[in-house]
Amino acid sequence: MKTPIIEVIKTQNFTDLISDVNEVILDSFLEDGLVKDIPIFGLFFKGKNFVSTIQDKLFYKKMFTFLKELENTSSEDRKKETEKIDKNPNYRTKVGEKLLFIINENNDCEKSKYIGILFKKFINQNLNYDDFIRLSNCINKTNIIDLNNFINDISIETSLQKNSEAYLNTGLITQTYYDSLETTYKTGLRSTQKTGIYYKPSNIGTKIRSFLRTK
Known part of the structure; x- marks a missing residue:
């Protein structure tokens, strides 16, 4: 199953899209319920606005915090490393689905930042995927x-x-x-x-x- 988050990560102009947004801008759009009008998040909605509850807003803020840490990665590396896992028969859950589970489970934007830093390490081949999952799970289990x-x-x-x-x-x-x-x-x-x-x-x-x- 394809998930929006992995399509966003693999987008060639990801760096340009995420660089155009900062926390102040995101908070403003979230407050007005117009996050779909931010280009990088528009890919999640396909023309519909699903940000209607506080829980939705917090999720997309965590998502943004995670994605922001990938700002200086190359599109080639992002695509290569994620597709390598998705094509591996040993992993039944696709990378995009796993990321959604991990980000949804954490209860603090600072944890999303840490998980983003670790995913960047994975993309840059400084951390293997199994350890990325292990480290992320430990982060989610710990009070911030x-x-x-x-x-x-x-x-x-x-x-x-x-x-x-x-x-x-x-x-x-x-x-x-x-x-x-x-x-x-x-x-x-x-x-x-x-x-x-x-x-x-x-x-x-x-x-x-x-x-x-x-x-």
Whole structure:
């Protein structure tokens, strides 16, 4: 099934269309219910205006935030990488459908920005598609405040010992059990670290920090 979002992404003049729009312009059109009059969003509506509820408006704002991150990608790369997945029989859900699921599931425009950054990494072949899906799912599972702290905290492992409960079911962290007596027995040296459960970023969490950290 073809979806409007993937047709928009593959459009040759995508960069020109998305560059003509900023958040202020989008908010104004959303307020008036005229988002279909913005050329890049007109491709979604085919002459009909479906933006009638607050939920619709929030969805298209998330969509715009996602698409804006693809502004400086080439049409050749966007088409090549998305079609590569769509033609792969191992993936039953097309890229466009998957993107709609992911964007619809997230509850904050900032998450859409992060997902857009990751999709750009995929288009530029700096992130494989499977990991894009994994990272996006973890982002959607995490409160935006906790997510930003996780991404930018330079002392993340120390912080996780104090606030691990915020991340336990997100896929962002992993845990290990440390036994100080066992270490002392094996090494003959007294351990200064206490026995207990310790947390650190998982492989997925490490990738999210690497790709999205801004400082």
